[in-house]
Amino acid sequence: MRFALISALKDLRRLRRDPVALGLWIGIPLFIVLLMYAMFGRGETKPQGRLLVSDEDASLLSGLVVGSFRQGPLAEMVQVEKLPREQADRQIRAGRASAWLIIPKGFGRAVLRNEPTRLTLVSNPAQRILPGIIQETVSVMVEGGFYLQVLAGEELRTLAQGPAPGATAMPDATVAQLSVRFNRLGQKLAGWLDPPRIQLATEVRRPGSATQVNFAALFMPGMVFLVLLFVAQGLSADLWKERLRGTLRRVRTTPHSTLSLLGGKLLAAALVFFAASLAGLGCASLVANIRPGSLLPGALWSAAAGAVLFLLLALIQLYATSARAAHILANIAVFPMMLLGGSFFPLEVMPESLARIGRWTPNGWALVQLKAMLAGTVEPARLAAAAALLAGVGGAAFLLAARRLRTFAL
Amino acid sequence: MIEVEELRKSYGELVAVNGVCFAVQPGEVFGLLGPNGAGKTTTIGCISGLLTPDRGRVRVMGYDVRKDGVLARRRLGLVPQEVALYEDLSAGENLAYWGGAYGLRGPLLRERIREALELIGLEEYARRPVKSFSGGMKRRLNFACGILHRPAVLLLDEPAVGVDPQSRVRLLEMVREQARAGVCVLYTTHYMEEAEALCDRLGIIDRGKMVAQGTLAELRAMLGERDLLRLSGSFPPDAVRQALAAMDGLEIIQADAAVMRLALFDGPRRLSALLAALAAAGAEIRETTLTQPSLESLFIKLTGKELRE
Numbered sequence A: 001m002r003f004a005l006i007s008a009l010k011d012l013r014r015l016r017r018d019p020v021a022l023g024l025w026i027g028i029p030l031f032i033v034l035l036m037y038a039m040f041g042r043g044e045t046k047p048q049g050r051l052l053v054s055d056e057d058a059s060l061l062s063g064l065v066v067g068s069f070r071q072g073p074l075a076e077m078v079q080v081e082k083l084p085r086e087q088a089d090r091q092i093r094a095g096r097a098s099a100w101l102i103i104p105k106g107f108g109r110a111v112l113r114n115e116p117t118r119l120t121l122v123s124n125p126a127q128r129i130l131p132g133i134i135q136e137t138v139s140v141m142v143e144g145g146f147y148l149q150v151l152a153g154e155e156l157r158t159l160a161q162g163p164a165p166g167a168t169a170m171p172d173a174t175v176a177q178l179s180v181r182f183n184r185l186g187q188k189l190a191g192w193l194d195p196p197r198i199q200l201a202t203e204v205r206r207p208g209s210a211t212q213v214n215f216a217a218l219f220m221p222g223m224v225f226l227v228l229l230f231v232a233q234g235l236s237a238d239l240w241k242e243r244l245r246g247t248l249r250r251v252r253t254t255p256h257s258t259l260s261l262l263g264g265k266l267l268a269a270a271l272v273f274f275a276a277s278l279a280g281l282g283c284a285s286l287v288a289n290i291r292p293g294s295l296l297p298g299a300l301w302s303a304a305a306g307a308v309l310f311l312l313l314a315l316i317q318l319y320a321t322s323a324r325a326a327h328i329l330a331n332i333a334v335f336p337m338m339l340l341g342g343s344f345f346p347l348e349v350m351p352e353s354l355a356r357i358g359r360w361t362p363n364g365w366a367l368v369q370l371k372a373m374l375a376g377t378v379e380p381a382r383l384a385a386a387a388a389l390l391a392g393v394g395g396a397a398f399l400l401a402a403r404r405l406r407t408f409a410l
Numbered sequence B: 001m002i003e004v005e006e007l008r009k010s011y012g013e014l015v016a017v018n019g020v021c022f023a024v025q026p027g028e029v030f031g032l033l034g035p036n037g038a039g040k041t042t043t044i045g046c047i048s049g050l051l052t053p054d055r056g057r058v059r060v061m062g063y064d065v066r067k068d069g070v071l072a073r074r075r076l077g078l079v080p081q082e083v084a085l086y087e088d089l090s091a092g093e094n095l096a097y098w099g100g101a102y103g104l105r106g107p108l109l110r111e112r113i114r115e116a117l118e119l120i121g122l123e124e125y126a127r128r129p130v131k132s133f134s135g136g137m138k139r140r141l142n143f144a145c146g147i148l149h150r151p152a153v154l155l156l157d158e159p160a161v162g163v164d165p166q167s168r169v170r171l172l173e174m175v176r177e178q179a180r181a182g183v184c185v186l187y188t189t190h191y192m193e194e195a196e197a198l199c200d201r202l203g204i205i206d207r208g209k210m211v212a213q214g215t216l217a218e219l220r221a222m223l224g225e226r227d228l229l230r231l232s233g234s235f236p237p238d239a240v241r242q243a244l245a246a247m248d249g250l251e252i253i254q255a256d257a258a259v260m261r262l263a264l265f266d267g268p269r270r271l272s273a274l275l276a277a278l279a280a281a282g283a284e285i286r287e288t289t290l291t292q293p294s295l296e297s298l299f300i301k302l303t304g305k306e307l308r309e
Helices: A002-016 A019-040 A060-068 A072-077 A085-093 A107-113 A129-161 A172-193 A215-245 A247-252 A258-287 A292-319 A323-340 A352-358 A362-375 A380-408 B040-048 B069-074 B091-101 B106-119 B135-147 B165-180 B192-198 B216-223 B237-245 B267-280 B295-303
Strands: A049-055 A078-082 A099-103 A120-123 B002-011 B014-024 B029-033 B055-060 B076-079 B153-157 B184-189 B201-206 B209-215 B227-234 B250-255 B259-264 B284-291
Touching: A002 A019, A002 A215, A002 A258, A002 B091, A019 A215, A019 A258, A049 A060, A049 A085, A049 A129, A060 A099, A060 A107, A060 A129, A072 A078, A072 A129, A078 A129, A085 A099, A099 A129, A107 A129, A120 A129, A129 A172, A215 A247, A215 A258, A215 A292, A215 A323, A215 A362, A215 A380, A247 A258, A247 A380, A258 A292, A258 A380, A292 A323, A292 A362, A292 A380, A323 A352, A323 A362, A362 A380, B002 B040, B014 B029, B014 B040, B014 B184, B014 B201, B029 B040, B029 B165, B029 B192, B040 B055, B040 B076, B040 B153, B040 B184, B055 B069, B069 B076, B076 B135, B091 B106, B091 B135, B106 B135, B135 B153, B135 B165, B153 B165, B165 B184, B165 B192, B184 B192, B192 B295, B201 B216, B201 B295, B209 B216, B209 B295, B216 B295, B227 B267, B227 B295, B237 B250, B237 B267, B250 B295, B259 B267, B259 B295, B267 B284
Parallel strands: A049 A078, A049 A099, B014 B209, B029 B184, B029 B201, B076 B153, B153 B184
Antiparallel strands: A099 A120, B002 B014, B002 B055, B201 B209, B227 B259, B227 B284, B250 B259
């Protein structure tokens, strides 16, 4: 056991002395992650628009119109900014906003008196979705104004007329009369508005266990496995380096078995895989909504899967007849695994026939479990079965590799 | 001590070692001398437990290498033919790793590393990566990694190949120091001078067979203190053999159309008469080399070829 630790430490030191190789193994997938971060940003991909408002009326009603964009889900999509007409005009011409709403002077009074008025909405032709949303919202408000006039037009007009000339306030009788009529109107509408006659039920359909929050989240776990494949291939190729250098033969003349030697290599590889997975998933959490609690279990699972990948690739190295043959064979194994196993193209975007094959590649199978863990949809029994299978395959590969290593070293 | 009895190892049809027997005592340097492919490395492989012999028995300090492999290997130190070091690690880290492989740790390991670096003259290079070392420095470090745990038996498989003369002298001196300290040393080489200078006893191995063994004096006695004469030119075989048959104390070791090797007593004095007899038999002699009795001449006598052929 102690020799395994010494060997692991030696391999980690050697890896540290070869930063170029380590940088390439980890750097290429990390570069792709950063590229995606730049493309898709953080979290869910909600559109963010800028609505310019030139409120020349500055009345209670115009304030309500502006305020409607600052409430509910609309507030997450639209950023409202009040600007004078000239400045807003310059901004919209420069394409720096999604739309520009002009509320003319006298808008509030006209609405209350049921007189014609005009709201002007200028949209940015370079954008399609957000100006459309803003236009729909304004249309709904205009329609709401129409129905309010139908239901309470007289009361609104009374309010708009205000006190009689020379008086500072409305007569108490008029105020009381308006209050009673508004109260009755409220009672009449209550049956329609509270509770609402139409309720919107939202249901998110999750595609199987591989739940994805956004496009970036589709790629990130696969990228982690891309790193693991690269690192596993590089570390397993070290067996040939050690053989050609004669250090394997020398180890065989010490009192230790090849089990200890391979155990050391496996331990070093597992530590590298764990660090790379934790860093990779940490980076992934920046661009995809991964539950923080799933990072550590996810990294542990990835490290274990990476260790088994290392052992499988080590078997290829150990049974190859030369270092060159080993390199070619490892590439023949790794590239299809990478492309089919969801490490480059997510399984979710593949044609089902290919995805089905991909889910049965070693990395694809492990990736499906990882995604379920990250999404919090993995069942304990299923995870236990997967872990047992991983341990079984890993154990068998380890024993076979240790046995082969005895003659390989010569 | 090392005891090798009737050792045989083959690779398919090729018999690499066949019936080799020898023993090496503590404090003794036993040289295994032979050309490339003679079976030296295979013999070392069988002793160190790397290879499983087809037949025969190998014991290291009384432990059978096959039955008590771990116990035997604990007492062994191997300096392999290749520089079996991690070039990206420093000299100190290499020593720490190989020392750790034999159970050294903590202050004892650090002390041994310090001593080893001092012994091989690399104290100032302890933290430098091995890849920056010269060939001689690597060879010395390779040696130090094999003796760090102070083995009772030291196997050196052509450790001085490709080493500059200065480093070679230093390396040989370090081997002698090991023997003086009571270590049982098995040293393989195909350099005659090394074997003559270093070894207490020698075994001459060729094509997997031990053709002779003994001290240098014993081996020279086998040659009968005769000189070795090498002639090159053109020799009518039958006429030459007939001419030489009449001369006393002369043995034909090799005779073909272009090269002749002869062992004879009192060579310098008899040379002119010999050349005259050959000329009379129709030989055309272009080059003559007369060598005093040595391991080289013994090797040629025993195997019919030069060591570096």
